[in-house]
Amino acid sequence: MINDWLARFSSLFKSEEQPAAFQTPQHISVKFMLLHGTIAIGELTLDNGIWTFCYTEAFKAQDRLAPLIDFSNVDRVYKSHELFPYFAGRIPSLARPQIQRIIKKQNIDDRNTVALLKHFGQRTITTPFELVSL
Secondary structure (H helix, E strand, C coil): CHHHHHHHHHHCCCCCCCCCCCECCCCCEEEEEEEECCEEEEEEEEECCEEEEEECHHHHHCCCCCCCHHHCCCCCCEEECCCCHHHHCCCCCCCCHHHHHHHHHHCCCCCEHHHHHHHHCCCCCCCCCEEEEC
């Protein structure tokens, strides 16, 4: 019963445009740092088509902030061929006209996950964390 309700509720927020339209560049390396104020929470990297997220030692040593729900084990190194949903959610819907104007004006490849994350993923209204490209 709860699963049915969750499925119906979550379907209200799905975007037809995301993330299936994204393409992860296969032959590049890129690094991002997730920050909360002066605390480096974790590092998101892309290397040869594999996304990796791991917490920093500074985050593990502190007791003020809880781990992210999507990454509950602070000692685990998370790996995926696709951008993790937590980070993909930082990219706004590509169907929005104002986003299309920005993409066109800034000449951003709207199928390139890294380009979209670099441009749009730094801050969101849904979390206090900042994602900085290194």
